[in-house]
Amino acid sequence: MTTDPRRLAVLLAVHRAGGVLAAADVLHVTPSAVSQQIARLEAEEGVAVLDRGPRGATLTAAGRVLADAAERIEGELVEARKALAALGGELAGRVTVTGFQTALRAVVAPALATLAEHHPGVDLVVEERDATDALRRLREGDADVVLIERDEDADTHTPRGQRDVVLLEEPWRVVLPPQVAVPTQLSDLAGATWLESEPGTAAARALARVAAQVGTLTTRHVYYDFDVALALVAAGQGIGMLPALALQGDLPEGVTVATVPGLGSRRLVARHRATRHEPRPTVAAVVDELLASASALDLA
Numbered sequence: 001m002t003t004d005p006r007r008l009a010v011l012l013a014v015h016r017a018g019g020v021l022a023a024a025d026v027l028h029v030t031p032s033a034v035s036q037q038i039a040r041l042e043a044e045e046g047v048a049v050l051d052r053g054p055r056g057a058t059l060t061a062a063g064r065v066l067a068d069a070a071e072r073i074e075g076e077l078v079e080a081r082k083a084l085a086a087l088g089g090e091l092a093g094r095v096t097v098t099g100f101q102t103a104l105r106a107v108v109a110p111a112l113a114t115l116a117e118h119h120p121g122v123d124l125v126v127e128e129r130d131a132t133d134a135l136r137r138l139r140e141g142d143a144d145v146v147l148i149e150r151d152e153d154a155d156t157h158t159p160r161g162q163r164d165v166v167l168l169e170e171p172w173r174v175v176l177p178p179q180v181a182v183p184t185q186l187s188d189l190a191g192a193t194w195l196e197s198e199p200g201t202a203a204a205r206a207l208a209r210v211a212a213q214v215g216t217l218t219t220r221h222v223y224y225d226f227d228v229a230l231a232l233v234a235a236g237q238g239i240g241m242l243p244a245l246a247l248q249g250d251l252p253e254g255v256t257v258a259t260v261p262g263l264g265s266r267r268l269v270a271r272h273r274a275t276r277h278e279p280r281p282t283v284a285a286v287v288d289e290l291l292a293s294a295s296a297l298d299l300a
Contacts, residue, residue, distance in 0.1 A: 102243070131146075131148055152267065169266075180256075
């Protein structure tokens, strides 16, 4: 029986998100739908792909083989897009990408080497700027691609003459101080003290969604930078809610990261101009490289 690539994509989502419930949040389907797709995949292949335990689901050896195949399929699609872009001839010119810390660190920086290899004539300029300044520069033509964050509940309106490309959809995680027990559901944290994100950010909107589910939250401090939030959590000042990208690498000692159903996800979006003459082939090539870089991330 032929393997259905759509089921492989579901398995890859479970692997990256860290479990069935978190994958359901990322895919915007019910946990039951995810479980059904995994069950059908196991029936079709005749192997178990997930080990289901009290702390979540992990890939079996067979599951890792299939997840690797899913990643290769993603990679082939990215390569196909590159080949289509290359049909117009060699690309050359400057492209300016602006964005915020986690996106530049996790997605843009890793793409620099591959961009130079695939398109040596493209001069990529990277600028770290706040969203307001970055979007102004895009409107005025001083930036070509702006990386913005968007919580899953945010307004998806894109200004006329611009286009949004979703590079990544990542789950929100709960980050706990050493003395707080790991929750299994949001209601376990109803009486806890939370760190508050600066109003208007994706994290602030996500925390408001949590409050809508468990009631008014007690908050302390206000942060903008995720590294500040991690430091405050490590100091025992409250619980943080951070996106998976912000939790790459080593965490402060004693800090625990938990995947809890109902947190939702954050989208990393690349916005560029879309007119009769835009995006230029060089800009399209850069966006494709950013897509490839984002798809290579392991957020499990």
